[in-house]
Amino acid sequence: MTDNRQVRLLIIGAPGAGKGTQAARIAERYGIPAVSTGDIFRANIKAGTPLGQQVSAIIESGGLVPDELTNEIVADRLKRDDVTNGFLLDGYPRTVAQVHALDAVLEADARRLDAVLLLEADTDSVVSRLLKRAEIEGRADDTEEVIRHRQEVYLEQTAPLVELFSQRGILVAVDGLGAVDEVSARIFGALDARLDARLGA
Ligand code: B4P
Secondary structure, three states: OOOOOOEEEEEEOOOOOOHHHHHHHHHHHHOOOEEEHHHHHHHHHHHOOHHHHHHHHHHHHOOOOOHHHHHHHHHHHOOOHHHOOEEEEEOOOOOHHHHHHHHHHHHHOOOOOOEEEEEEOOHHHHHHHHHHHHHHHOOOOOOHHHHHHHHHHHHHHHOHHHHHHHHOOOEEEEEOOOOHHHHHHHHHHHHHHHHHHHHOO
């Protein structure tokens, strides 16, 4: 198994694919912190920090925060002590430029990714999930128009990363449809197998 070993993961998928939901569970299973760029931005918006003021309009419109800013935040976050034994990045990288920035940060410390988890879900399912969340949480970027725009941004800017990680041989694709527990069970099965193979268990 993967106990006492460093585990570095990414979770990637369309908005609403269940990244945040599953990230918390994966982080608990492997004893690593989940780092969500979306959560970092939302916390800053809520606290009214200069960063929050800078990004709130972008997030409300469903666009991406500029790479330079996002890369700097993640690079700083990955210097903290709690990621020494691994991490799960949720919602980052989202562009090819962010992949290159992450590569540079990891290479500087001779760190490498163990697996990139792709959570697959069709557009209709993710849109309906997000509309449901809108009723419960009232997130500013969960209106139908913005949700549709976020899906387009994902297809244009983030979906191409799937091929890139596949070429690197670290992509693990899992069906994100079904009950949350079912999806978690699929993820754990797929990740355990990948990590054990990679870490030589
Ligand atoms: P995120 O916070 O990453 O938002 P998201 O893509 O919508 O994912 P989220 O985690 O919230 O949703 P999830 O799929 O878990 O980003 C928000 C914004 O921040 C972006 O639009 C962008 O502006 C900015 N940003 C973030 N990272 C950036 C970056 N790297 N570069 C530039 N800008 C960046 O879940 C959705 C819903 O589905 C939930 O309500 C959940 O309860 C439900 N759900 C989950 N699993 C389910 C299941 N199995 N069945 C039914 N419902 C389920």
